Amino acid sequence: MKKQLVAILLTILVFSKINAQDRPNILWIVSEDNTTMLGSYGDKFATTPNLDKFASQSIRYKNAFSTAPVCAPSRNTLITGMYPPSLGTEHMRSSYPVPDFVKFFPRYLREAGYYTTNNAKKDYNTDDQSEDAWDESSNKATYKNRKPGQPFFAVFNLNVSHESSLHEPVASLQHDPEKVVLPPYHPATPELKHDWAQYYDKLEEMDRQFAKLLEELEDEGLAENTIVFYYADNGGVLARSKRFMYESGLHVPLIIHLPAKYAHLAKEKQGTTSDRLVTFLDFAPTVLSLTDIKVPGYMQGGAFLGKQQRPEPQYAYGFRGRMDERIDMSRSVRDKKYRYIRNYLPNKIYGQYLEYLWRAPSVKSWEDAYKAGKLNADQSKFWEPKPAEELFDVEADPHNIRNLAEDPKYKSDLLRLRKANDQWVRSLKDVGFIPEAILFEIAKKTPLYDYARSGQYHLEKIIATADMASSRNGAHSKELIKRLTDPDPVVRYWAATGLAILKDGSAKEQLKKSLNDSEPAVRIAAAEALYVTNTDKSGAMTALTETLKSDNPYVRLQSLNILDLTGKDVEPALGLARKIADQKPEMFDYDIRAARVLLEKLGK
Structure with a gap:
C-alpha cells in the first residue's frame, strides 16, 4: 500500500x-x-x-x-x-x-x-x-x-x-528634418521639424x-x-x-x-x-x-x-486626470470608427504650461508662433479652451482635427458614445469627479475604491452636476447657483466650477458666500468664478492667498493653478508662493513645481 x-x-x-x-x-x-x-x-x-x-x-x-x-x-x-x-x-x-x-x-x-x-x-x-x-x-x-x-x-x-x-x-540626425511629414496641428517651425526627426532617430535605436x-x-x-x-x-x-x-x-x-x-x-x-x-x-x-x-x-x-x-468589447475607454502640476479631467470612448472625448474642465486650455513638457524646444516654438499670430485655426486650437465634447472619425481624420460633435450628420453617433461614457463612469463609480484636494483627505482613512462603495459617495448627483457644469449651457446657471449650498462639498465644487466655466456674473452674492465654505476646494472654485467674471477680484485673491497656507498639498496646487491665471493681480499671494517654492522638493511635489513656475513666469 x-x-x-x-x-x-x-x-x-x-x-x-x-x-x-x-x-x-x-x-x-x-x-x-x-x-x-x-x-x-x-x-x-x-x-x-x-x-x-x-x-x-x-x-x-x-x-x-x-x-x-x-x-x-x-x-x-x-x-x-x-x-x-x-x-x-x-x-x-x-x-x-x-x-x-x-x-x-x-x-x-x-x-x-x-x-x-x-x-x-x-x-x-x-x-x-x-x-x-x-x-x-x-x-x-x-x-x-x-x-x-x-x-x-x-x-x-x-x-x-x-x-x-x-x-x-542633437547636432547630427539620421532622419532629415526637412523630410518630416508634420501632423496638421503642428506648424513647420525649425524646432518642431528637428524634434520630430530626432524622435524618429530614437525610435530607430529602440x-x-x-x-x-x-x-x-x-x-x-x-x-x-x-x-x-x-x-x-x-x-x-x-x-x-x-x-x-x-x-x-x-x-x-x-x-x-x-x-x-x-x-x-x-x-x-x-x-x-x-x-x-x-x-x-x-x-x-x-x-x-x-x-x-x-x-x-x-x-x-x-x-x-x-x-x-x-x-x-464594444468600446475602448480612456481617461485623463491631473498631469504633473496641472489639473484637468477628461474621459474618452473609442469604437472602431470614432473617438468621443468628454472634457469636464473645458475652460482649461489644452496647452496648459507643464514644466517637464516645455523642456522640449519644439513646444515653446509652437507657443511663440501662436502668440505671434502665425498659426492657422487647426494649429491654434491647442492654445485655446476646449469644447465640452469632441467627436472624431478616426478613419477619415486620424489626427483628430475635425470635431464633429456639432455636426447634425453625426448626432446619432454622438448620442450613442455620450451614453456609453455616462454608463462607464457610473459603472466604475468613478472617483475622479472628486477634486484631488478632497481625495487626498479621504485616502488617508480608506482606499478610494472602498469609499466609493460606502454609501458616502453621492455619485449620481455629483456626475449630474459635473455634466451641467461642463456643458457650457447657460440654461443650467440657476440650478448650479442652487447647488452651491448642497450638503455635499463635491457637488458644491462642481457648481462653483460650472459658474466659472460659464463666466456667469449673476451669481456674485452666492459665490461670495462660498468663499467661506468649510471645504477649501469649494472656496478656490468660487474664487475662480469671481475672478474670471470680474465681480469680486479682491475677495477672490484673498481666498486664493489664504488657501496657500493649507497643509494639504493639493489644496495648494489647486490654488496655484488659478493664481497662474491672474497676472499682476497675483502680487498679494507671492510671499506665500515663495515659501512653497523655497521648500526642498521630493521627486513629485507638484505644488512646489507650480509655485516655481508661477514665480518664473512673473520674473520673481
Whole structure:
C-alpha cells in the first residue's frame, strides 16, 4: 500500500513538473512614449526593420490603446487589471492606496511557480507591492537567474524613446528634418521639424534594442517556448500626443508572437492583423489566461488570448486626470470608427504650461508662433479652451482635427458614445469627479475604491452636476447657483466650477458666500468664478492667498493653478508662493513645481 502511495505521489510530482515546464514563458518588451510610428503600421518615414519583421511573423493589433495618455496611470492599469478612475489612481504620480484584494498580477504567476522579473521601470501610481510581485526588479533583473526548467514572466522597458530624449537637441540626425511629414496641428517651425526627426532617430535605436532582446532569447534556446509581447506604454511624444486624449496619445502599437506550440491559444494566425479592440485593462487577464491561471473576478478587463478568452468589447475607454502640476479631467470612448472625448474642465486650455513638457524646444516654438499670430485655426486650437465634447472619425481624420460633435450628420453617433461614457463612469463609480484636494483627505482613512462603495459617495448627483457644469449651457446657471449650498462639498465644487466655466456674473452674492465654505476646494472654485467674471477680484485673491497656507498639498496646487491665471493681480499671494517654492522638493511635489513656475513666469 505504501509503495502504491509513493508511486502515485511520484507520478503527480513528475506530471506537475512536466506541466510547469510546458507552460509558456512570457516576455514583455515595452517601449516608452510612442504611438504607432512603425513601418509595420504604415509609417513610411520610420526606420524600424526589426519590429517590422517581427510583425510579419506575429499578430499585429491595429486597435490597441493605453487607458491613459501618460505612463504612471497606464502602468497602474497594467499591473492591477483595473481602471484607475475606479481605484482613485488616475492622477499622475499619486500614491493613493488600493484595497487589499487588489494584487499586482505578477504575484499570481509567482505563486504558480513562475520566475518574475522587471527591468526596470515600475511607476505603478500606488503603494508598491513589488516584493510580492517580482523575484527581481532592477536594471539587472533577468530571467536567466531562474531555476532550471522554471517558466518565467519577464518585462524589459526600453526608455530610449522616452519624452526626455527630446530635451536636448542633437547636432547630427539620421532622419532629415526637412523630410518630416508634420501632423496638421503642428506648424513647420525649425524646432518642431528637428524634434520630430530626432524622435524618429530614437525610435530607430529602440528598434535595435528590441532586436537584441530577441536575439538574446534565441541564444538562450527559449524562442520556441516564449510568447513575446511588444507594445508602448502610451502614445507620444511631441506636444498634443502624450498626455492628450487623441489617437496620438492613446493609440499604441501592440504586436504579439506565439510560437508554433502555443499558436492554438490565439484565434488569429501568426503573420496576420487583428482589428479587435484591446486596452491595457486586458493585459493582466490575458497573461493569466495564457499561463492557465484563473483570472481573479475583480479584474475589470477580459483576456483576448489563452483558454479564458472573453468576447470582444464594444468600446475602448480612456481617461485623463491631473498631469504633473496641472489639473484637468477628461474621459474618452473609442469604437472602431470614432473617438468621443468628454472634457469636464473645458475652460482649461489644452496647452496648459507643464514644466517637464516645455523642456522640449519644439513646444515653446509652437507657443511663440501662436502668440505671434502665425498659426492657422487647426494649429491654434491647442492654445485655446476646449469644447465640452469632441467627436472624431478616426478613419477619415486620424489626427483628430475635425470635431464633429456639432455636426447634425453625426448626432446619432454622438448620442450613442455620450451614453456609453455616462454608463462607464457610473459603472466604475468613478472617483475622479472628486477634486484631488478632497481625495487626498479621504485616502488617508480608506482606499478610494472602498469609499466609493460606502454609501458616502453621492455619485449620481455629483456626475449630474459635473455634466451641467461642463456643458457650457447657460440654461443650467440657476440650478448650479442652487447647488452651491448642497450638503455635499463635491457637488458644491462642481457648481462653483460650472459658474466659472460659464463666466456667469449673476451669481456674485452666492459665490461670495462660498468663499467661506468649510471645504477649501469649494472656496478656490468660487474664487475662480469671481475672478474670471470680474465681480469680486479682491475677495477672490484673498481666498486664493489664504488657501496657500493649507497643509494639504493639493489644496495648494489647486490654488496655484488659478493664481497662474491672474497676472499682476497675483502680487498679494507671492510671499506665500515663495515659501512653497523655497521648500526642498521630493521627486513629485507638484505644488512646489507650480509655485516655481508661477514665480518664473512673473520674473520673481
